[in-house]
Amino acid sequence: MPPPLELPTIQNWSCHNCGGCCQQHLIEITEAERQRIVEQHWETDAEVSRGRPWLVRLGWWPWSRRYRLGHQPNGACVFLDEQGYCRIHAKFGEEAKPLACRIYPYAFHPAGKKITVGLRFSCPSVAGNRGRPVSEQRHELKVLERLVVPESAAEMVPPPVTPGQSLDWSETLQIVASLERQIAEGTGGIVPRVIQALAFVELLGQARFDKIRGPRLREFLEIVAGAAASEAAALPEQPEPSAVGRMQFRLQCAQYARRDTLADCELGWANRWRLFRAAVRFTRGMGLAPPLQPAFVPVPFTELEPAFGPLPAAVDELLIRYLRVKIQSLHFCGRAYYDVPVVEGFQSLALVIPVVLFLARWLAVGAGRRQLTLDDVTRALNIADHHHGYSPAFGQLNFRARVRMLAQTQDISRLTAWYGR
Ligand code: SF4
Structure with missing residues (x-):
């Protein structure tokens, strides 16, 4: 069958x-x-x-x-x-x-x-x-x-929830369904929902699952969901992202903004030198953001930082649907995402949201605007999701370490609020 x-x-x-x-x-x-x-x-x-x-x-x-x-x-x-x-x-x-x-x-x-x-x-x-x-x-x-x-x-085994903590398939899928509900049933737009879901996985990351198996898991997930909602509601204003967090984030954005078609790769050393110089500029975050593919034009990094105003409702719909489809289909952890555990996989996926908002701002500023449109965000999502889970660089240790660091310092939540304002 x-x-x-x-x-x-x-x-x-x-x-x-x-x-x-x-x-x-x-x-x-x-x-x-x-x-x-x-x-x-x-x-x-x-x-x-x-x-x-x-x-x-x-x-x-x-x-x-x-x-x-x-x-x-x-x-x-x-x-x-x-x-x-x-x-x-x-x-x-x-x-x-x-x-x-x-x-x-x-x-x-x-x-x-x-x-x-x-x-x-x-x-x-x-x-x-x-x-x-x-x-x-x-x-x-x-x-x-x-x-x-x-x-x-x-016969494939489920992804671990956290390193060294594996459950059976029905328990793992219960956790994934509960995570998806944080996004689907949260209140407000994409920003508070991502912040709540990050609080949810952070609490999962602290749990010892050997004591919470079987029927106790449902009860545990309800408690964690309630705690994550209260935590997110108690922090309506996120602090600004840290300076180190911003620098690491810009390097992640540079990876997502690349275009790696065969025509680019065939440029060989010229392409590598161009990417190296771009990485230096993204590390410093000063002067003009170097265009990493024709969709972008050089714009001052400083122009990507001010408030752009509330996100249009259609942008919230797009980004909420994106996260829900990825979570429902397990397209963020295990075999589909460099064999990473559920918690780390979601942190990587959540980071796509501020990356997309950053790239969308770049497109908007390049077109002389200070407000995001649905088209800016859609094009930025096309560019970012081309890489997410498919470019080998994203599974490398340095990329994964950056995501974990940004999660530990709460910078993924802060960056989401910062670029979603
Ligand atoms: S609509 Fe999608 S699947 Fe069809 S050609 Fe365009 S990118 Fe490819």
């Missing part, structure tokens, strides 16, 4: 052929996919074979069997046409495409006896909640799930 799918009921999605994913991702293909594309004979298509390879070997050693799809000079997939359509899809149908292209923007995560389905908000249609309700796409998703989820998924 295949495991049931748990779908995000608050999310819609259909592809609107913007071509965004085909311009950003490096698509590695399997040997069977390589063979299939070879047999499609693209050498006879003048639009594709303009003297550029459509399949590229990965690695410098001649016996490498790993391949990726080729790219156009601007970094877009070699099969992307001028209208934003995939040529393989147009000529041979959806099933002829590499699996990675068919899956995007969905993500499947084993969760004990079921599989949860998440979405990547790097896709503008996901962020914009555009298209058919995901809950009506069960049949198509089941087909994809069979292709991508291994049979051994049912």
Whole structure:
């Protein structure tokens, strides 16, 4: 009996052929996919074979069997046409495409006896909640799930709640559901809800779960939720972020603001030198913020700090939906996020909110505005979520240590309040 799918009921999605994913991702293909594309004979298509390879070997050693799809000079997939359509899809149908292209923007995560389905908000249609309700796409998703989820998924263990403290799947999912309620049922906009959820996971981080198993867990979670709500309500005004916290935060923002298409990576040392100089500027936080991709223009760091006014209600809706979909689908911890425990995974996810608000301010100031629009925040979320859980740098020890430090000093809450004002 295949495991049931748990779908995000608050999310819609259909592809609107913007071509965004085909311009950003490096698509590695399997040997069977390589063979299939070879047999499609693209050498006879003048639009594709303009003297550029459509399949590229990965690695410098001649016996490498790993391949990726080729790219156009601007970094877009070699099969992307001028209208934003995939040529393989147009000529041979959806099933002829590499699996990675068919899956995007969905993500499947084993969760004990079921599989949860998440979405990547790097896709503008996901962020914009555009298209058919995901809950009506069960049949198509089941087909994809069979292709991508291994049979051994049912044996996967749950992520630990904190380092060294693992519970069984039903207990772990109870904690995740309780965390999701902090965001879904909290009062006010995104800022107080994130602050309450951070207080909730901080209390979880102090718990000894060997004494709170089984029926006691529900009671414990209710007590922790009540304490987190009181703690968050007692702190209507967050203190300013600390100086060290701001510096560490800017470095995180620089990582999220990068664009790592193949065209960027192929610049080699020139790209590395550019990124190094940008990191120095972000550390100092003085002068102009260096544009890390064409979406940004140089603006003074100081212009990103004043109050921009209350967030529009549509921005609250977008960011609350983002956190809920990520939490419900376990798209923030364990196998889906560098094998980190639940508490640390949520702290990383919560940090995305001030990062997005910082990047959105950068876009707004670059356009000569001092107020955020839904479009600024949507574009910033597209940029940030492209990396979250997918760029290898985010799983490295220095990145994770920065998140833990910002959580310990309460700076994630402070930064959320600071950039949400
Ligand atoms: S980014 Fe989203 S809407 Fe755009 S082509 Fe890719 S899947 Fe479709």
